[in-house]
Amino acid sequence: MSDSAPAPAAPSAPAPTAADEHGRPPFGRAILDAVLEGNSVVVTILAIVTAIVLGGLLIAFTNSTVLHAWGNLFSSPGNAIAQAWDAASGAYVAIFEGAIFNPHTVAALFQQKSMSVALHDGTVSAVFNPLSETAVNATPLILAGLSVAVAFRAGLFNIGGQSQFIGGAMVATWLGFGVSLPPVIHVIVCVLGGFAGGAAMGMLVGLLKARTGAHEVIVTIMANYVMAYLLSYLLSKPSLLEKPGANGNLISPNIASDAHLPLLAGTHLRINAGFLLALACAAGVWWLMSRSTLGFEFRTVGANPNAARSAGMSVPRTWILVMLIAGGLAGLAASTVIQGTDFSLNFQSYGTYGIDAITVALLGRARPGGVVLAALLYGALHAGAPLMQASTQTPVDIVQVIQALIVMFVAAPPLIRALYRLRAARAGGTGQVLSKGWNA
């Protein structure tokens, strides 16, 4: 509510102006503007659609049946287009079935004698398995995405998700198999250990930037490789992290079962408390960034370090703290993978989380809510990809292509506007220039 103007004497009927008392245009007008000008939500959706269409074209035109049909384009054009559509839609339907809902599982459910039988033999679980897999895949993406997002809001670019993930994974794994603790405490200690391991890596980056001015992008890229080699070294030493008798397989012992994150929906589904942890962290990050003094400092430093300094904030201290939190979140991502699904650490446990996190944070526009949605989208793509490969012989790498395309389009709103003939935004718009370069 605006409290600036004195209350009008007689608020009889609202004047037919374009703006209400909040200074906003009416709802209908706002929607229209959003669609015509392409506000961030519209641009994001169009970016996703464009990427999916391009991915579909790639799927269609690398399919030999489709290419053959297009060879006869002029004799049977309908067939050519139908074949292309079938190839692309088949792959996407398979992703949908693997990630959200598979009708076959419901059919199987109805063939069961009774509900209780279905509950016991896992046919009910099978219905929810795709969603569970999406949540499981999204969990580390949410946490790692938050890591990048927090740093981003403070004007830092955290490409070091991988190194922080490895740092967290090492500590969480070691605490998981090397220490024996009572059940509940063990889980908590391991999760905290994951946070600490990632936070230490992140803080190192922040310290280097604060003390020496070393650009965090360069340091984090290099740290990713240093940590990857350190991990493979530690996994090759039985006295450190190697599983006894692993014979150079570069894998750690399994963590104790009381260090596992508890499952949420029975033993048939992999969804576990890590997902709740990730959502809680998203809420926590929202509170931190939007409601706390510290978050205000983070955002101020991100928006304008000089203004922050003039206002008496310590920029170097902020950098260190931001990277500590960002690293910790990436470390938590490792915790959810080690304690939630993998239960041991190998030399490739870090996967592509570091890079995926960047795409998640960008698609989510560095806002906690956006990060969760983006992570769910990518989680769904990752969850559905194996089924797509199995049923349509479409390599899972297509997911990576779509992921990259989405981010490229999201990052270039003018391109999307030009593609869809949207009007240029009237004021401000979404074409924010984030680039500051090496010297900033």
Added chain:
Amino acid sequence: MTTLAATGRIPLSVSRRFLAPATLLVLGLVDILVFGKYAHHGDATFAFSQPFAKVTVPNLKVPAAETAYALGAATIVLAALRVMDLGKVVRRLSIGLALAFFVIALLCWAYGGSVNSFNVINQFQGTLADSIPLILGALAGCLCERSGVINIAIEGQLLIGAFAGAIFASAFGVLWLGLIAGSLAGGLIGLLLGVFAITYLVDQIILGVVLNVFVSGLTGYLYDKVLIPYSNTLNSPSTYLPIKIPLLGDIPIIGPVFFDSTLFLYITYVLIVAVQVGLFSTRWGLRVRAVGEHPAAADTVGISVKLTRYRNVILAGLVAGIGGAFLTIGSVGSFGKDMSSGKGYIALAAMIFGRWTPLGGVGAALLFGFTFELQSILSTVNVPVPSDFLLMVPYVATIIAVAGLVGQVRAPAADGQPYITS
């Protein structure tokens, strides 16, 4: 000016002044207390010629432990000289010498009392071969960043160059087509980088990372979908054979290292000279650097900032693409998923380590190539040197460099900032 303050650069502190001598001291102590003390009794043998060479150079045998002790002592002397701060030459020289001593001491320890000898020629030949993609990547980085566009997409340019090189050389059975296709494919990624960075003002760091993901996904997808089913026709190119340059190639030691290699090494020589001379001794280079340092000033005197940047970004892609083609048709032949395996990031590191200069980048690339080759040679003789630590060297060295422990590293002033006229 304000950005300088924002980076929080602090003048050299007392602790920092003693950091370099302390590092040297540690290196010297490791030479003595680890390599000297734990070396096996006997000699370490260094070979300087390959089997069947026309002119052979006798092997060098040195007592392992004693040599390591002597080198360690020399390093400690260097540390002392460094404390006295005798000027730039001593500063530069001391680090280089200490590293060289360290490597020799390491080899003495590894080969002391062994029947095997360490072949210096193989080491340097391998170093050059390993360095080709790094050098070309670093040159690409220089070309791009000197004009003010950050190029993290070197990794993607190498990967797509390797991919296109293998396919074209294999499908048409003509090697030079592969070379050209690899180069053009790299240039295409450069064009993409240009369109998004220069025209659509996308953050260049994000863009580079995303382009790498894109190329990795695209080549991985096509590899599974197309190259595996048709591997006989599409993914089995022949490779370039070494060409020995007459006369020069017969010089002992130098000949086999520098003048007996594939076409790629010679192209690399040409490009090193071309980029260095081009950027620093021609009108074109002056303009490029002006655009990278102060685009507004360059624009004022009539240089087209966007055109210059586009040209350089594409040029950089073409150069990196050649480096990518080397990975397939210059060495192993067939393409493999993600076969650039971080070489683009090392090239980026080399460029930064070389302070955004072509020659500096080449030096750093050679240094990094040296450590890789050393690692692969040492891993074959089963020496208890943890190879993971040798592989870390380029990355750790770069962190140390950007942290300003070996002098300040500065990017071109306008690097990464889109130029917007309104």
